[in-house]
Amino acid sequence: MMLRCLLLLILISPSFLYSQYRKDVRNFAECYENSFIGHPGDYELQFTGRYGIETDFNAYSSLSELELNNTFWYSFVAPHEGLFLFSGIAEESSMMDILIFSKEQGFDKHDEIKNTSICDDINRGTAVIERIMKVNTADTFGLNKAPNEQFMYGLRLSEGQEIYLMFNSSQSIRFKAFLNVKFEVNFSAVNVAELKKSIDVRKNKKYASLRVHLRDKSTGLPIKGKMIVRNSKKLNGLYNGSEFIFSIRNRESLSLSIDAEGYFFIDKHLFLEEDKDHELTLWLEPAELGRRIELDGIQFEVGSSEFIKGAEYKLARLKDFLLLNSSIHIEIRGHVHEYGESTFAGKRMSSSRAKAVMKYLIDNGIERSRLSANGYGNEFMIYPEPKFDWQEQANRRVDIRIIKND
Known part of the structure; x- marks a missing residue:
């Protein structure tokens, strides 16, 4: 009897575990569970060998011969009016269908179709x-400004317009493809002057100057933010704007701390020569869903979850970021320096490091519900084969990933 029960458990366990796994993992083969392109940059498509069953194309006679085989869905919302472009390549050669859908424009705001999803x-x-x-993934493909048999012309989008992209491979196997997404903003449709606020604190313009510009890394547009200057002989202070101009009368060594709502913070240390003009553009990363940021400066003692000296400043910066962006929820990801395969001890240590950061944040006023902490052992070391002590130290760290932005 015991043997029969054991055999029954063995037979049903894989399917049970799979069903539990599927409840927690999004299926990007489905339109309704698409992956979101939050910003221009590099993206990875993990094809699973399956296609979505919740969406069909029966209503489109032009797609009557399309056979769904192995699909991956993406969505994108235009941050401004502009041109959507991408190039892709796959690790497996196959024929691939690419379809891009948008919502029909012109519906009345009370029309029920206006409030439905594109799916x-x-x-x-x-x-x-x-x-x-229809492209061959043995070569690059996508949308650009020089169409050929593998590329069509980019897609012009209005601000806030949403599109869905479906990739359908002829191969029913698991493989990866890679996209590089670009979005060229139509600056003539953007009131750039409204986005700018110039702060000129020079008292005498005969001296050399330092000009600092704050820019959105995704669009290149100006950003209004808060900049704190420290460690300067004469420039210390808090400034609010998108562009800052200072006089440099002597050699300076100063620190800049920049915060803007909706963006990751930046800290920068500068060495400035006298009698020489300096210009600096700081590119701020939008704090969007799925984005990840390395927390340089939050590192740990060897074999410990104790912070090294100096980590307090960066911990405070992370706390301030979460206070400024109260809708953001983050995953704190702990890491270790460890050779070879990741071990249980390494996973436990990396988890302890993530939890140490979470404890600091909770103790300093951040709601527990906005935080999660996980350890990844040595899976994501910055320096897998370090040659110096400082590289090993850099592997003992945490980073964060945005998992929710209401």
Whole structure:
């Protein structure tokens, strides 16, 4: 009897575990569970060998011969009016269908179709097909400004317009593809003057100057933010704007701390020569869902979850970031320096380091519900084969990932 029960457990366990796993993991093969392109940059598509079953194209006669085989869905919302571009390459050679959909424009605000998702619109046949492509993934493909057999022309989008991209491979296997996404803002449609606020604190313009510009890393547009200057002989203070101009009369060594709502913070240390103009553009990363940031300066003693000297400043900066962006929830990710395969002890230590950061944040006023802490052992070492002590030390760290932004 015991043997029969044991065999039954062995037989049912894999399917049970799989069903539990599927409840917690998004299926990017489905339109409704698409992955979000939050900003220009590099993205990875993990094809699972399956296709989505919740969306069909029966309402489109032009797609009657399309056979879904192995799909991956992405969505994108235009931050401004501009041109959406991307290039892709896959690790496996196959034929791939690429379809891009948008919502039909012009509906009255009370129209029920206006308030549905693009996936719903595809099922009823009201979504607009913006692009249909069939490409060979042995070569690069996508949207650019020089169309050929592998590329179509980029897609012009209005501010706030949403598109859905479906990639459908002819191969029913697990493999990865890689996208590089670009978005060229139409600056003529953006009131750049409204985004700028210039702060000129020079008393005498005959001296050399330091000019600091704050820019959105995704769009290149100006950002209004708060900049604190420290360790300077004459420039210490708090300044609010998008561009700052200072006089440099003597050799300076100063520190800048920049914060802007909706962006990751930046800390910068400068050495300035006298009698020489300096210009600095600081590119701020939008704090969007899925984004990750390394927390330089939050490091740990060897074999310990104790912070090394100097970590308090960066911990305070992280706390201030969360106070400024109260809708953001983060995962704190702990890491260790460890050779070879990741061990249980390494995972436990990295988890302890993440929890030490979480404890600091909670003790300093951040709600527990906005935080989670996980240890990744040595899976994501910055220096897998370090040659110096400081590289080993850099592996003993934490970073954060935005998991929710209400």
